[in-house]
Amino acid sequence: MDMPQDRSSTKAPPERLLAEFPVPSLEQWYQEVVRLLKGAPFEKKMLTPTVEGITLKPLYTADDLAGLEFPTVMPGDSPFPRGTRLLGFREGAWLVAQELPYPTYDELNAALRFDLDRGQTAVNLLLDRATQAGLDPDMAKVGEVGAGGTSIASLIGLARALDGVDLEQVPILVQPGSAALPFAALLVAYLRRHRKDVTKLRGSLGMDPLCGLVSLGKLPVSLGRAYDELTLLTRWAAVHAPAVATLAAYGFPYHDSGASAVQELAFTLATAVEHLRQLDRRGVDVETAARRTLFGLSVGSHFFMEVAKLRAARMLWARVVRASGGSEAASRMTLHVRSSSWNKTAYDPCTNILRATTEAFAAVLGGCDSLHVAAFDEALGLPSELGRRIARNTQTILRDEVHLDALVDPAGGSWAIETLTAQVAEKAWALFQQLESAGGMLAAIEKGLPQRMVGEVAEEREKAFASRRESLLGVNVYPNPTEARPVRRQPDYAALHAARSARLQALRCSQEHGENVRVLASLQHILDSRSDELFESLVSAAERGATIGEFAKTLRTGDAPGPDVTAVRIHRAAEPFEALRAKVEQWRESQAGGPQVFVAAVGSLAELMPRIDFTRGFFEVGGLAVDASATFATAEEAQAAAVGSGAPIVVVLSTDERYPVLVPALAAALKAARPEVLLVLAGYPKEHIDAFKPVGIDEFIHLRSDVHATLVALATRIGVRS
Structure with a gap:
């Protein structure tokens, strides 16, 4: 079949789709993005550094391929x-x-x-x-x-x-x-x-x-x-x-x-x-x-x-x-x-x-x-x-x-x-x-x-x-708190070892196996051969019942194990969070029930919902049960509910504007009623950190927190053990 001829040199270029609209330049696109960012740095918001040392751009053009063959x-x-x-x-x-x-x-x-x-x-x-x-x-x-x-x-x-x-x-x-x-x-x-x-x-x-x-x-x-x-x-x-x-x-x-x-x-x-x-x-x-x-x-x-x-x-x-x-x-x-x-x-x-x-x-x-x-x-x-x-x-x-x-x-x-x-x-x-x-x-x-x-x-x-700058869905973000603890499916290694060993022992007692041992013994003399002779002898021994271990032992007579080096650490990224959550869930089974974290939220649900969601998700990735079911109009109401919850961790949560007045009073009241309670503040008001710690705030949770380290420390303090 004849291939169609290329007539591009004589054919008029096709009309551009939507030609009535001007084509913006890359500079115009950039300026529009800068406007939409409303003062946020373009480099910080739109460029993505990677562990490969390559920075991803939000938009690539044909100019990026210049010089590439x-x-x-x-x-x-x-x-x-x-x-x-x-x-x-x-x-x-x-x-x-x-x-x-x-x-x-x-x-x-x-x-x-x-x-x-x-x-x-x-x-x-x-x-x-x-x-x-x-x-x-x-x-x-x-x-x-x-x-x-x-x-x-x-x-x-x-x-x-x-x-x-x-x-x-x-x-x-x-x-x-x-x-x-x-x-x-x-x-x-x-x-x-x-x-x-x-x-x-x-x-x-x-x-x-x-x-x-x-x-x-x-x-x-x-x-x-x-x-x-x-x-x-x-x-x-x-x-x-x-x-x-x-x-x-x-x-x-x-x-x-x-x-x-x-x-x-x-x-x-x-x-x-x-x-x-x-x-x-x-x-x-x-x-x-x-x-x-x-x-x-x-x-x-x-x-x-x-x-x-x-x-x-x-x-x-x-x-x-x-x-x-x-x-x-x-x-x-x-x-x-x-x-x-x-x-x-x-x-x-x-x-x-x-x-x-x-x-x-x-x-x-x-x-x-x-x-x-x-x-x-x-x-x-x-x-x-x-x-x-x-x-x-x-x-x-x-x-x-x-x-x-x-x-x-x-x-x-x-x-x-x-x-x-x-x-x-x-x-x-x-x-x-x-x-x-x-x-x-x-x-x-x-x-x-x-x-x-x-x-x-x-x-x-x-x-x-x-720190959750990178996400693992279901592990360090958006966990499923009702999920049962995973059941691992591993073989019974002891039983497997015994069964397989017994089967091999039966094979070694067979008549054919005695013949393959003699074949293997003959290989000692041809280990340096470059011909097919050695491999064919191995195949012959395999046909008579020789085993992988016998092959290896024969081929490696006089050899020594290889050098000792530092091994890489093969693991999954989720393992630290999974281990923490498993320990917390096991610990929870020994407890009387009820939440481990109570959220004392002062203010309206509409204004506090983003911070409540953040707080709930923060603790749930560690397997801790969170009660964030209500908001309170006053500090006194929040204090009474928190004390009544019996939770070992109480999160004080409101707006940054309320914190200077709310935190000293509520923290002091909570510590007076329950000296053993751990108080956590949702947020990180920099100008008040030094003032909030002496009145009883034990920890702060915020977007830049090391979530895993914070949860490990809090879990340890409430009695979770490795």
């Missing part, structure tokens, strides 16, 4: 800001790769088969902490088996986990920790036993030694041996499983410790470069290694910043690979994205549905290749079937109802997103170069450099949440 790049063209494929998702939608962190392989299989029939398009297999460390259940501690994923130690377990799943048709993504090589042997043994073509396997067995190191503080294997195993697996896959990534660079631990988007991107890029260097020293060229690298990034609440981060990631990886001698094809990033864990909440968990939806939207607009959307109850432990369904259907709606798979880079051309892409790329590249100057990512981690950087940003963000 990449906005003119077409989809599928290097450096790939608009995606690595010419037609984007029209060539195939992103993979719906939902995590199913169930501890046993039977639970995993049931959930996996159920979800694959209802919209999931890829297996996203999380292995438990023991398996990732190369430990069988009977070698691991209680609390490691089933923690964070599925316990799979042998071919029998893997077969049960994947029963009914055709891996020639369904891609598989695995986060194997330090057990990538042993797990790959199990997987290949499984495929061969079921007469599946290994060359048709798609997905990732991506191992990221630095992710494990910075997450846990140490590895169960030396870094040298980890990269040796990774090298062997990469060589084997390049020939026998060409569509499988064997290297991974995960930004998850940084994101989930509170890192900025710039930090997450820079540290992930530096991790990937460290992998390239380590494999190059072992004889694997950049072309081979880069083609088999999977990137894993998280996407948080800041929609435009996160879209820009994913676009910038592809650009920077393309720059690195081309500068390292790799081809354009090798510089195409494969990008797995998961929605953030950092911003999810245990209280009011349904708000997580909204957070995850915007994050999924950002991930798709940013051009992810596969995506996990967190279940709304992920912060409570194992996801419920309802949580899985809503998360999975979020992706289905974006694809089948919003039709994001019908568009090629819908974010392209947005002045705001293109500008942010350039700014994120510039700052991430500068931070990446700083890490390179420190000796590369491994050296930087050993020095604690990225850990300190993330810690500093996390502290800044935590202060913003504590």
Whole structure:
């Protein structure tokens, strides 16, 4: 079919819509905004600083793109800001790769088969902490088996986990920790036993030694041996499983410790470069290694910043690979994205549905290749079937109802997103170069450099949440005071450890297991082999019943655990408020009942309602019951009601104009009637602070308060204990 000709040079320009109205200039817009601000500084009200060191403008124009070359790049063209494929998702939608962190392989299989029939398009297999460390259940501690994923130690377990799943048709993504090589042997043994073509396997067995190191503080294997195993697996896959990534660079631990988007991107890029260097020293060229690298990034609440981060990631990886001698094809990033864990909440968990939806939207607009959307109850432990369904259907709606798979880079051309892409790329590249100057990512981690950087940003963000300059809906603002305390769904780790250990002991007593022990013993002599001989021997042992732990023990004979480093602090932003609220609610159960906070509001409801709402919300985020049901005409009425309430905390509340007369009299009367009561003033009248404290005011609450610290102090004083 002939393409339509471009006749723009001969065709008259179209008439501008609403041409009778003049087009205002940017300066005219600015002057009108200044007028509407009524004296408030434009820079303070309209410019938004971020933890990335980027200041967001309220309005972007084509002038912001001046000097940038990449906005003119077409989809599928290097450096790939608009995606690595010419037609984007029209060539195939992103993979719906939902995590199913169930501890046993039977639970995993049931959930996996159920979800694959209802919209999931890829297996996203999380292995438990023991398996990732190369430990069988009977070698691991209680609390490691089933923690964070599925316990799979042998071919029998893997077969049960994947029963009914055709891996020639369904891609598989695995986060194997330090057990990538042993797990790959199990997987290949499984495929061969079921007469599946290994060359048709798609997905990732991506191992990221630095992710494990910075997450846990140490590895169960030396870094040298980890990269040796990774090298062997990469060589084997390049020939026998060409569509499988064997290297991974995960930004998850940084994101989930509170890192900025710039930090997450820079540290992930530096991790990937460290992998390239380590494999190059072992004889694997950049072309081979880069083609088999999977990137894993998280996407948080800041929609435009996160879209820009994913676009910038592809650009920077393309720059690195081309500068390292790799081809354009090798510089195409494969990008797995998961929605953030950092911003999810245990209280009011349904708000997580909204957070995850915007994050999924950002991930798709940013051009992810596969995506996990967190279940709304992920912060409570194992996801419920309802949580899985809503998360999975979020992706289905974006694809089948919003039709994001019908568009090629819908974010392209947005002045705001293109500008942010350039700014994120510039700052991430500068931070990446700083890490390179420190000796590369491994050296930087050993020095604690990225850990300190993330810690500093996390502290800044935590202060913003504590003072409510940043919001977590349902946690530090707009809590639901009638909500029941969250029930966490965790496995019975002791029972799980006992059951899995007993099953492994039964396997070790079998006749086939004796044969695999002899096979494993023979591996001692070929550990340095660069041929397929070692991997094929591993597969052979797996077919005879060898376990992950036995593989790891054999492969790592004479090895020592990796270096000890400072681990990042993986946590959720809501945890301080959630911990406080849980303690207060538990304490309330031991009390006689009634409010913990009584609001002694003097004045009319109309004039006091904003301050009453603020006060109620201030205390309710800490789990304290608030009585703000009435206002009082006089201080005497307020005093009588406050004394009668029995509340250990009384808030004196009125207008700033009334405070100079009201506070001394009311505070003195309340303290005389109930000396133990804690008096809090709603507001912060600066000129009267020193006068109000001696008459009995114990605390002040206001817009600039550190809400968390104030509530902790007050809760402690009324008897709440850790």
